[in-house]
Amino acid sequence: MSKHVVVIGGGVAGLEVAGQLSRAGIEVSLIEKESKTGGHLNNWHRLFPDRRNSIEVKEYLDGMTHNQRIILLTNTTIERFNRNKGHFSITTNEGRELTADAVIVATGFDLFKSARKEEYGYGIYDNVITSADLEEMFRTGKITLANGSVPDTIGIVHCVGSRDEKVGNFYCSKLCCVTAVKQAVELREYLPESKVFCFYMDMRMGGAFYEELYREAQEKWGVSFIRGKVSEASETIENKLLIKVEDTLAGRPLKMKLDMLVLMAGMEMSEGGEKIAGLGGLNTGENRFFAAADNHFGSNKSNIEGVFFAGTCTAPMNITETISHARAAVVEVIDYLKDGK
């Protein structure tokens, strides 16, 4: 009899897991809370470091999951999650009962809600937007201010909701730096007349080809990188944004008028993930992400036998890492099911 695995979350990790499991002959139920799969990938236009269109990655994942062994349940959430003699019984919001031999949690991340950093004025000042809002503008090809005019000076704030004790997030979201560099370059491409300033604490360019992109942003595109955290933003009479920031390299406070401010929202444990953690009794860490059973050789394992993690529900990761982590989860599941459980 073939085994049945429930995958919770239809983002990059969940789709990769489902595709790989079905290839191995395992029946999969893929649960997605939204009406379509793809997760955050749907909201991003181009991906770092090579700026390929996100649609290409989506097409790859869709190709993987076009498979009759995968039952896709969209608009579905989980209401009950029980373990009974090595089997899992899961009840969905529509009252459907699923029985599984193993469960993979791939609930991903939520973007930090930037309105929580009220000092940056997101939701208060029209021309303060987030990295996700900017991607939406890139996709439509129209980068404009609220009044329809084209921005001249644009500021990018790094670490919004990351490495910030005051919002309770100590950790580094790791992708915002390179996202900022990518978006700065794109802004300069779209708006050759514009001036772009990045306000950073540290530039964390620890990925393949990140450093190269950072260098390109400075040398080719003339993006200015200012080391210092923006303390607050306010609006002036002429509808510009006045920001206060300390230039820590020059050692002096700085006031700057900008047309647009882009907030690099960090990554947080998703609300859906927190719900699953509560329902299933899964351990979470101090950063609120799921806690893996072992940091080195058990990053897919949870504290409950038969429940595995894939992707950014355990820590911030880029797409490359997410796909690798998802495949590793599949290996763990196959190994687990083979033991006759």
Next chain:
Amino acid sequence: MKFDPFIIPFNIGLYFILIYVVTRSVIWFRDLSKPDKLRLQRGFFGIAFGLSLKEIFMESLIHRKILKTNFRLGYMHMSLAFGWFLLILFGTIEADIFSAKHLNAPYKAIFFRFFNPNHGRTSFESAYGFLMDLILAFILSGLFLAVAKRIYSKIVGMKKTTRLKIIDKIALTSLWLIFPSRLLAESFTCGAYGTGSFLTGSLGAWLATFLPAQQMAYPFWWLYSISLGTFFILLPITRYMHIPTELFLIFMRNSGIKTGDQAGTYSEVQTYSCSSCGICLDSCQLNFSAGITNIQSAYLMKAIRNNNDVSEIAHNCLMCGRCDQKCPVGIELSQIRMIQRRGDETENDFRNIYKGYFRSRQTNISEKTNGSSNYNFLQETDHGKADILYFAGCMSHLTPAIKNSMIKILDASEVKYNFIDEQGGVCCGRPLMLAGQDKEARELINFNSQMIWKSGAHTLVTSCPICYKVFKESYYLDVEVLHHTQFIKRLIDDGSVKMNFLHKKVVYHSPCDLGRGSGVYDEPKEVLGYVSRLERSNFEDGNSLCCGGSLANMKISSTDKKKIALDAANELTKNNPDILATACPLCKKTFSSVTATRVADISEIVAEALVGKSIKINNGSHINSIKALANI
């Protein structure tokens, strides 16, 4: 019988404590400032004296406030204090009536039964004996609770009880031994002579059936005397010093003496008046939300008395003032904590001499390197004249929705005002004060005062309770200082602003510095009640919670702050309100990150409810200057 050697320990103890208390009072009086000495003298011959007697009876003996907060704990304190008082009073009367002589030495009353073993044969004598037994039984019932509390504090309805030092334990044991040893001594004596009432008589008769009562009585009289003597001698260096000290505290308070900014007699009297009852422990959010259990006010008082280094304790506090509200003795705990914070830098250093029985004060004037200002870089700005000044405060600049709402309200009301820190102002000074840096704070205060004075304004409105408190208390200004909730209340009352009713369920969180700190409880609630459906919470007014974001605590970790915020937010949003309303930018910021409920300042809710022309926000000064011109 006139005398027996067993009374010696008691006599030594009694005369020691009497001499000690007199000496100590003289030192305290000497250390008072001249005006305070006058206050005390005037109080002694005035109404303060009568008031104090009443308060001493109600609080030091009956323990009315503890009874109100916690009946069992109050009963425990009352039976020991009031019971002992009655025992001494009626014992003295007994000795006076039934002895050959009047005005007997105190030991005659205390050990009456020993010297008059045959007493109690006539009906009047036995009725009096019944009364004495009743009082003893009353004390013993309280003692039973006290012993039980030590073992298991929940018995008296407390989550936590204070931890003791060794010397406290010895004093506690001797206190506990006093009444049982009296009971047994009297019972054996009564058993031997066939006298005594329902308690001593029956117990004595029963004991005499199988024990040699005559021989057994004597050692217990010794034990009774030794317990009393030990207790009296240890009293000055233990928490039981609160018994005599509280009398001074009550009298000083009624005479109008205030704590002030520096350590002095009154703060010392307050420190010694703390009985370590532990009520402050249960009121402290650091305790019940964050599990920090060693910094509460009772421990601070104890550390000061023991001359321990208190800076760690003094700074690990939200300064929310919840314990001030709950303290049954009425000690100004937060103010004493502030004195300790200031003391880090300069001021008074108490030295323990004679093993804790006396302290001498040494004043160290810390050498300030040079007299120059730290804030020379501040630039003066001229804002011109205006009747009303609006000072948003730094925190409101970090929560721009609040300042924008205030601009909207101010513009709608058509008053003439000036937004003085629109381009960013100078700090009000309170964060520095909370850190104990008064000198630096004073520089900022002077800077801001000049600016306010130059404007010629009569009213200063601020959005931040932290600023409000310092403007009210530490600025010497000839302007009326209002928190924006008070100002909005006035605008509503005189019809300057019109508002729609918002059909929203709102719960109000009273910020510490506005509510407990400045006594502004009603206006915020009245404004909210006017525009929305205001619901009550379990934590109102004096009992309101701290959001956990307090600037005052420089020791606590952000994780612990978050625990406090989470607990407080959960309590307030229990009935699923649409909005968790507050009147402080810091509370707003703190709560927003821990609850899914919408958190809003009252000004935002009012701005939302405003009727009429919607003015584009953020261009306040522009519109205002046009209005000002039009008025001319």
